[in-house]
Structures are given as C-alpha cells and as structure tokens.
Amino acid sequence: MKNLDSYSVITEGESSVKHEGVVSKITNNVVTVSLTGNVNCEACHAKGACGMAEAGPKEIEVYNSTESLKLNENVEVILRKDLGLKAVFWAYVFPFILLISVLLITSSFYEEWIAGLFAIAILIPYYSLLYALRNSFKKVFKVSILKMV
Numbered sequence: 001m002k003n004l005d006s007y008s009v010i011t012e013g014e015s016s017v018k019h020e021g022v023v024s025k026i027t028n029n030v031v032t033v034s035l036t037g038n039v040n041c042e043a044c045h046a047k048g049a050c051g052m053a054e055a056g057p058k059e060i061e062v063y064n065s066t067e068s069l070k071l072n073e074n075v076e077v078i079l080r081k082d083l084g085l086k087a088v089f090w091a092y093v094f095p096f097i098l099l100i101s102v103l104l105i106t107s108s109f110y111e112e113w114i115a116g117l118f119a120i121a122i123l124i125p126y127y128s129l130l131y132a133l134r135n136s137f138k139k140v141f142k143v144s145i146l147k148m149v
Helices: 081-107 112-121 123-132 134-140
Strands: 016-027 030-035 058-063 074-080 144-147
Touching (some): 016 081, 081 123, 112 123
Antiparallel strands (some): 030 058
C-alpha cells in the first residue's frame, strides 16, 4: 500500500494514472505541480487524444494537508483511472452527445444553418455550468501527490 501526502491512499492493485512533476508553488494547503513530459507518451497509441502528449508546460493544483513538500521537489501526481474516465465523459463525450442531439432535433424544425447555430450555442451554457460547478468537481476528482525518492 502506498501512503500519499494528500487526500487518499492508493493500493497497489488500484488502477491509476500517474505523471511526474515538480512542485512549483506552495500556497496554504494548495500545491501547484508543474508536470513534466512523460516518456510513456511516445509509445502510447492514444497520445493524439491525450492532453499530456501535447507540448508545453502543464500545471495542476493539488490540495495537500501536510506541509512536508518543498519547492522544486520531484513528485508524482496520481489520479484513479475511473475518475479520469469520468472527466473525459463530462469534458468531451456528454457535450458531443448534447451537440448531436440538439442538431438532430432542431434540424427537423429549422433550416440546417440555424440548427447548427443552436447546436453550437447549447455548448455555451453547458461549459458555463461546468465552470460554475468547478468546486464540486474538485471535490470529486481528488488528485494525490506521492513524493519521489
């Protein structure tokens, strides 16, 4: 069993997504981790769909109840794989289903270009709602930090 410095304990058998990073900022109980490139991304067949394979620095904020981390310390950021799939559903799959549904329904009542505008316009309130509920999602999508030795 691996004891983590954050919210949870992840067991060896539990499926998780891991990324290496460096602590770039510590504020109160929030640790900002700059994620480094993952060598596993090069061989992954899904790297085109994954945000981690893209170039550029990425930062993630993780709630940390302990104060044992230091700046520039190497850490591993861990997210349970089932939570990653939920995140993909809410960010990509559901909006796609919503867009296609609105397009099909409105195309039977309006011209194609108007139906297209409705379908795209429905994403504005959807993503606004996701943004408004971001604190609720932060509680559900708990990310853990593991110190690297």
